Structure formats: structure tokens, C-alpha cells
Amino acid sequence: MLDNSEGYVTEDGRKIGGVVMEMKNITLRFGGVVAIKDISFDIREGEIRAIIGPNGAGKSSMLNVISGFYVPQEGEVWFHGSKRPQMRPFEVAQQGIARTFQNIALFEGMSVLDNVMTGRLGYMKTNIFQQAWWKGKAEAEETENREAVEKIIDFLEIQHIRKTPVSRLPYGLKKRVELARALAAEPKLLLLDEPMAGMNVEEKEDMSRFILDVNDEFGTTIALIEHDMGVVMDLSDRVVVMDYGKKIGDGTPDEVRNNQEVIDAYLGVSHD
Amino acid sequence: MPEQLVFAMEVILNGLMAGVLYALVALGFVLIYKASGIFNYAQGVMALFAAMTLVGIMNGQVPFAHLINAIFGTHIHYFGWNVPALLAIILTMGVMVLLAWCVQRFVMRHLVGQEPIILFMATIGLAYFLEGVADLMWGSEIKTLDVGLPQGINLWIDETTFNIFDYGFFIDNLDIVATIIAALLVAALVAFSQYTKQGRAMRAVADDHQAALSVGISLNFIWVMVWSVAGFVALVAGIMWGTKSGVQFSLSLIALKALPVLMLGGFTSIPGAIVGGLIIGVGEKLFEFAIGPLVGGATENWFAYVLALIFLVFRPQGLFGEKIIERV
Numbered sequence A: 001m002l003d004n005s006e007g008y009v010t011e012d013g014r015k016i017g018g019v020v021m022e023m024k025n026i027t028l029r030f031g032g033v034v035a036i037k038d039i040s041f042d043i044r045e046g047e048i049r050a051i052i053g054p055n056g057a058g059k060s061s062m063l064n065v066i067s068g069f070y071v072p073q074e075g076e077v078w079f080h081g082s083k084r085p086q087m088r089p090f091e092v093a094q095q096g097i098a099r100t101f102q103n104i105a106l107f108e109g110m111s112v113l114d115n116v117m118t119g120r121l122g123y124m125k126t127n128i129f130q131q132a133w134w135k136g137k138a139e140a141e142e143t144e145n146r147e148a149v150e151k152i153i154d155f156l157e158i159q160h161i162r163k164t165p166v167s168r169l170p171y172g173l174k175k176r177v178e179l180a181r182a183l184a185a186e187p188k189l190l191l192l193d194e195p196m197a198g199m200n201v202e203e204k205e206d207m208s209r210f211i212l213d214v215n216d217e218f219g220t221t222i223a224l225i226e227h228d229m230g231v232v233m234d235l236s237d238r239v240v241v242m243d244y245g246k247k248i249g250d251g252t253p254d255e256v257r258n259n260q261e262v263i264d265a266y267l268g269v270s271h272d
Numbered sequence B: 001m002p003e004q005l006v007f008a009m010e011v012i013l014n015g016l017m018a019g020v021l022y023a024l025v026a027l028g029f030v031l032i033y034k035a036s037g038i039f040n041y042a043q044g045v046m047a048l049f050a051a052m053t054l055v056g057i058m059n060g061q062v063p064f065a066h067l068i069n070a071i072f073g074t075h076i077h078y079f080g081w082n083v084p085a086l087l088a089i090i091l092t093m094g095v096m097v098l099l100a101w102c103v104q105r106f107v108m109r110h111l112v113g114q115e116p117i118i119l120f121m122a123t124i125g126l127a128y129f130l131e132g133v134a135d136l137m138w139g140s141e142i143k144t145l146d147v148g149l150p151q152g153i154n155l156w157i158d159e160t161t162f163n164i165f166d167y168g169f170f171i172d173n174l175d176i177v178a179t180i181i182a183a184l185l186v187a188a189l190v191a192f193s194q195y196t197k198q199g200r201a202m203r204a205v206a207d208d209h210q211a212a213l214s215v216g217i218s219l220n221f222i223w224v225m226v227w228s229v230a231g232f233v234a235l236v237a238g239i240m241w242g243t244k245s246g247v248q249f250s251l252s253l254i255a256l257k258a259l260p261v262l263m264l265g266g267f268t269s270i271p272g273a274i275v276g277g278l279i280i281g282v283g284e285k286l287f288e289f290a291i292g293p294l295v296g297g298a299t300e301n302w303f304a305y306v307l308a309l310i311f312l313v314f315r316p317q318g319l320f321g322e323k324i325i326e327r328v
Helices: A059-066 A090-094 A111-116 A128-134 A137-155 A171-184 A201-218 A229-235 A253-259 A260-267 B003-036 B043-058 B065-072 B087-110 B116-137 B155-163 B171-193 B197-207 B207-213 B217-246 B247-267 B268-292 B303-314
Strands: A019-030 A033-044 A048-052 A072-078 A097-099 A187-193 A221-226 A238-243 A245-250
Touching: A019 A059, A019 A128, A033 A187, A033 A221, A033 A238, A033 B217, A048 A059, A048 A201, A048 A229, A059 A187, A059 A221, A059 A245, A072 B303, A090 B207, A097 A171, A097 A260, A111 A137, A111 A171, A128 A260, A171 A187, A171 A201, A171 A229, A187 A253, A201 A221, A201 B155, A221 A229, A229 A253, A238 A253, A238 A260, A238 B043, A245 A253, A245 A260, B003 B043, B003 B171, B003 B197, B003 B217, B003 B247, B003 B268, B043 B087, B043 B116, B043 B217, B043 B247, B065 B116, B116 B247, B171 B197, B171 B217, B171 B268, B197 B207, B197 B217, B207 B217, B247 B268, B247 B303, B268 B303
Parallel strands: A048 A221, A048 A238, A097 A187, A187 A221
Antiparallel strands: A019 A033, A019 A072, A238 A245
8 A cells, every 4th residue: 555645656657646635434325225334545636546346336426425416424525635514516616626427417408619618617707797898807718718628629639529519419429528528627636437438449448548648638636436447457546446335445456456355346256 | 552451560560569578578487497497487476576666666665564554553654755767676676686585595495306396386386475475565556657768659650651651650669668678688688698607607507407516506596696687587577567557466467478478489498488479469469450350359368378279289399499309
């Protein structure tokens, strides 16, 4: 395990910083069902952190706790060195935590450009009267945000569909637009809920490349969920493994791969 | 030009202007329906409430005067001042924003995620509640509303048409003003929803709640805003209808006229509300003019609803509404 609080340097030479987010003894229950049982882990600045586990392990629940959609019954969430009070999801987003969803949540009626622009809402400070007047501050603000958005659109190679209504796009591109919207917010922490679910091999490779590029180019801290072991192992710096709501492994991909409990959870083991 | 055709032209013009007033009420419905999926039955009562509040403030009436007098045995009814129209309109708008906040805080917030029919029932309750509050606040007698809008026949149109057709058209100045104001209002609403930050957030909320939350939009704030905008539209409609036919209970029934307009135009389309309103306005006036005498008149009472029924059979989503596709 790595416990150097100053961070570390990865094999490919990227510098990983201190702890950005820390989950302490999180327990989440739905009635009698325990979705997450006393889990703790941390996410460091600049790293790609994966949460993996078989179906129903509580991965998505964990992501929803981080993004404020679920409120855990027990445990604490620490963000940038201070304990986070109970927050609603939009407040969490305003704090700089952006996310995507397992079943894509885009604004279907809007164009790709408009969708990505909504990611910048937090950066628009002019009031309604300034916007009505338009000239001056409001116009400058729009231009500035538009430039930031165009940069991301270029980066994710979706220029050709900028004006297309999202509802007309194929699944793989929708996923990419959702990533673009999350990136537009220039998040301190980016949460990806099964970014490669339902994709073919080629699309998966594309998405993997984009995730790595985003991390490399913008230095974005990324936490992602996946149940495809293979993809995750190539992508991430450290991995948390969950099974039936419990944490059964935490460490570098190699450490996790050789963990007997993880192997059992994935391959199944008879308990007789 | 044959006399009948000239008459028909006048009827169409009048119909267009009546249609604008219908569209004005329908707009309020569309705004709330688009952003929150709620069919707001109380929209008509909101227009009544706005008009009564406006008159009350202008006349310097003491709100809840009857209630206060009954409890304390006093006899106060008026503050003894008159508030200028423009200031009164601004104050009334403040009251409508407060109302929007109350609706969101005390009613809608507790019903998030409920079935549409439950939300609809809640707005019926809201309608009766608001009607009672309006009576209690300002008294239930019929009042006249005069904010200084021009009224009466437009002489210029009368003279010009007389010179051309040998027959002067009767067009009310108020209808002309209403048309201009409605056009400005629609332009402003479209610009607001397309180009401003809040408008973009409003469209986002209308589209997907979860996604809106994930980009940092507060649903509560947007809903208060939408109800405020609907309150503003209700105020404008209240001023127009109140000036035209007095501020009285029947004002809240204009909401019923907005229903066929919405069925025609589609519940989710701002241009649809306008076009639907115009079609109903012109349609019922022309029908009354052409067919009315044959069936004994009074067709204006039912024409709009029959037209809406026919639309429901052949194009249930309306002219501009989003097509309803159920995937199995």
C-alpha cells in the first residue's frame, strides 16, 4: 500500500499529489438492505482511481454518495481537507465535482453545443439585467465560456456534431458528449459511472484513450466505476474492489490482481 | 369589393386580436408545463389574483380589511392614498414572485417525483385556495381596472378603411395594445429561454432533472423562477382582460378557453400557444359570422372545444407539440 501523504510518481512519470477526497467509514442502507458497509478509501490529486466489483456490489451507490445523490447513514466525506456537511447534489456539483451517469443523462432536446455549455453554468456570473443588455460583460462572458467549450469539443473530437440534437446521436457519441459536459465544468474531481458500459471494443479503446488524455492534458482527478476488469487494470493508478457492499481490496492494479479475495469474488468460489 | 368579404375581413382582424388574449393565458400554462411537467390549473386564478392585487394596490385598499375589522372591531378599508399604475404593477409583480416562492416551498416541494395527476390535483387545490385568499384580501365585489391603456374605437383605422371600402372597421385600441404587448412578451420569453444563463438552466431542468442537478442547477430555484415568470404572464393577462371586462371572478374562467388553445398548439410549445390562440380566436369569430346565424348563434361558447376535440382525434400532440412515442 502507498501511504506517503505527499503523493507519489507513477511508472509513466506522472506526479500524483495529496489526498483530494477521503471517504471515512461510509455505510449506506436502503431499508434493510445494506448497499455499502463501512467502507473507507481516498482519492489523490491527479490520479485515476477505479472502483470495481461484480454487479450489485454497491459501486454506483458509492459514486452517488460522493456526488451527493445518496446520503449515507454513517461515515464522513472529506473534500480538500475539510469534512463535507450534508449537501444536495447541485451544491456538490458547484463545489467542483462533475459526473456522468451509467444510463446517460443528457438534455435530449438540446444540441451538443448547448449540452456542453450547461457544464459552464457555474462560471456565468452576470445577472439577468446585464444579460438582457447583452453588450459588455454578458457578451464577453459568453465568448469566454464558448471558447472553453470549443476547446473541449475539439479535444474529444466531436466538432462534426456540434449542432446536432443529442437525441439523434448513437450511444457511443452520447457517452462522449456527456463526458464533454462534465469536463466543461473544469472539475476538481471527475466521476465516471461505467463510461464503457455497452460499448464495442473499438469504442472502448476510444473512450480509454480519452480518459487517459483528459487526465494527462488537464491533470483532472478521475474516479471511475467499471465492471470490466481488463479495461480498468490498464487505465487506473489505484483500484478499490467492492463485493456485496464491502471493500475486499485496495491498491495498485497488480496488487489487486493477485489478491485471493478479489479472484474469488470475480471467478466465484464454492463455500462448502 | 363585395360587402360580405369586407365584413369577413373585420371579423378576422377582431378574431386575431381576441386570439392574442387567449394566447396570453395559454403561455402561462406552457411555461410551467415545459419546465416541470405540471399542468397548472390555477393559471386562470393567478391572472384574477394578479388583477385584484393590482387594483387593490392602486386604490390603496388595506389587504385583509374585512378580516382585520372583524377581529379588532375597527373600520379601516383604505389607506387613503393612490399608487401610480407603474409602481403598482411593480409591487404586484413582487407579490407574484412571493406567491411563486410560497407555492414551491409549501406545495410543490413536497410533491417532487409524484405522478402528474397528483400534481394536477394539487394545482386544483391551489386554484380554490388562491381564489379564497384573493377574496379575503381584496373583497369579492366587481372592480374596474384602469392602468391608462387606451380604449375605444381606433379612429385612424375607422377612417382609413372607410375611405377604401366605404365601411369603417371597428377595432378597439385596447386590442391593438394587447397585441403589441403580447408580441413583445413572447419575444422576451424566447430570448430569455434561448440566450440567458437562467433560460438555459430552465431548459435543462425541463429536459432532465438528474442531469440538471449534476451540472449544479438548483431545481428549487428554477421552479420558483418558472412560477414567477408564469405569475408575470398571469399579471399581463390579468391587466388586459381586467381592463377589457372588469376584475371579477369570471376572469379566472378564461383559463378554460386556454385549454383548446393548448390542445391545438401543443402543451410544450411557446409558438404553439400563439398560433393556437390565433386559430381559435379567428376560427370562433368567423364561425359565428358564417354559420352562427344558421344555427341560432352563440357558437363562440362551444366552437373552440369542438375544434380541440377534432384535433385530439387526428393529432393528439397538437400542431407544435413533441410527438408522443411510447417505446415498448
